[in-house]
Amino acid sequence: MSRVYLDHNATTPVAPEVLDELLPYLRDEFGNASSTHWWGQRARAAVERARERVAELLGADPAEIVFTSGGTEAANQVLRGASEAAGGPGAAVVASAVEHHAVLAPCARLEELGTRVVRVPVDREGVVDVDALAGTLGERTALVAVMLANNEVGTIQPVDRVVEAARARGVPVFTDAVQAVGRIPVDVRALGVDFLSLSGHKLYGPKGVGALYVRRGTRVAPLLRGGEHEGGRRAGTSNVPGIVGLGRACELARARLDGDAARLRALRDRLEAGIRARLPDARVHGHPSLRLPNTLSVGFPGVEGESLLMNLDLLGFAVSTGSACNAGSLRPSHVLLAMGRTPEEAHAAVRFSLGRGNTEAEIDRAIGAVAEAVTKLRASIAS
Ligand SMILES: Cc1ncc(COP(=O)(O)O)c(C=O)c1O
The missing domain is CATH 3.90.1150.10 (Aspartate Aminotransferase, domain 1)
Incomplete structure (x- = not known):
């Protein structure tokens, strides 16, 4: 059959072009991208080239890209970081009712820790009610999270309008773009978001690698603490083969x-x-x-x-x-x-x-x- x-x-599936490009980094090019010697520098150069390719697909600056283990980690980092930054009783996070569990579960955890979580309804077609969302924003709102495209029904959200409403109140916006990147045009400047997540395995790249876009000038606390990797925004030895594969997948996605x-x-x-x-x-x-x-x-x-x-x-x-x-x-x-x-x-x-x-x-x-x-x-x- x-x-x-x-x-x-x-x-x-991993695109053949992606596999071809990442395989050498599982073989001879095994350097640690943080090492100072020749092997390390080759790995580092490959990581930085991948960063440029991811940034190009999103219309971002390479310095705005943080590599993560995927969409789930990126979402956890933003939600935890934002609520920690706002901190204390009265802080709130606003999220659409149709977010992926990668967003909903960290929201539930924040709720347990005392952050108020507001869930914004959607209509029968799955589109978030932007007016209702705007009405929930207050002085203590730490973050708005509205996904770009829904994984189950595919509905694309008016994230630019969400940003407009949030900007008026000085609230940062995170969009989970895991299902959107590589499928529809995604431009972080046109959207105006502060944070955006993507995942390698949804765009013909490897599993276990993704990226978080963090708008220049926006602070995000590391979720994983340890070394000074990724400019201090994500500790842990870089997954060089995965990152190289993600970079090539983004380049392919842009062309195709x-x-x-x-x-x-x-x-x-x-x-x-x-x-x-x-x-x-x-x-x-x-x-x-x-x-x-x-x-x-x-x-x-x-x-x-x-x-x-x-x-x-x-x-x-x-x-x-x-x-x-x-x-x-x-x-x-x-x-x-x-x-x-x-x-x-x-x-x-x-x-x-x-x-x-x-x-x-x-x-x-x-x-x-x-x-x-x-x-x-x-x-x-x-x-
Ligand atoms: C909308 C959405 N967000 C987040 C994720 C999680 O991404 P990852 O598998 O890279 O952790 C998924 C995966 O199904 C998804 O569909």
Whole structure:
């Protein structure tokens, strides 16, 4: 059976160009980027070249890029740092209700430590209510966190408008751009954000490496303390192969962005139209146009998303659901609940996320497989 991978929002394969460029740093170029000698300087030069490439993709200055172990670490660093800086009783952090757990879980921890966390609602298409957000900002607001694109439904947030509202109150803004970078144009100056996170493995780079953009003049406390790596903003020996791979992945993304986005949008729209034609009661979640070009979240009344996922897996198709496994039971996606879906609707949703390797023929096969699996599951429920 030839398998079809339609779960690129979970992770992407490493691009061959990325692998070629990072492999020497797992072999002969093994220097520690902090060492003064020849080996160290070669590693250091490679890290700095990668920093320039990441910065170029974002329209940033290389000095504004801090390498991390990924999106989760970057988000933890910003949230912890901001609330520590604001400190004390009365400090608040504002976040959208549809953030990834990489943001929500550190927010929950801040709450335990006494910071007030305000969760801002979204509409039925997953777009954050900017007026409601503006109304929550106060003297003691330490940070606003609104993701650029949602991982489950793909909705793209009006982050520039969020920044406008926050600026008026002097509040810094963090955007989790893990799903956006490499998929849609991302320019930190146009957005105006103070902090932005990205992750290597979502853009055909390696796992375990990412970056945090910190706007020039903005302070961020290190999360990991130790040596003076990354200009004192992130301690720990640099993951040179990972960083080199991330740099190359960013360079590739920059060159391929428009072409990839147009091709993936056409494939995604073909998938959506094909599914709707075969299963007219399909319910699509997310904004119809302000959506990642590769993402389709869809549910079928009466069909559990997890059962559909497993049936599609047996047919050779990899997709995912937004449900989280908790003590053996499935919790419906907080994103879909925040978008006003019922728990049943949320449980029904599956996510298709397309990537560079997918073809029209694969999409057509996927449409057939979805129709087959849904029909089978409905028949088994009815009998
Ligand atoms: C929106 C979003 N933020 C953060 C993360 C976490 O990134 P990482 O896997 O690099 O820690 C993910 C990963 O799924 C994500 O989708």
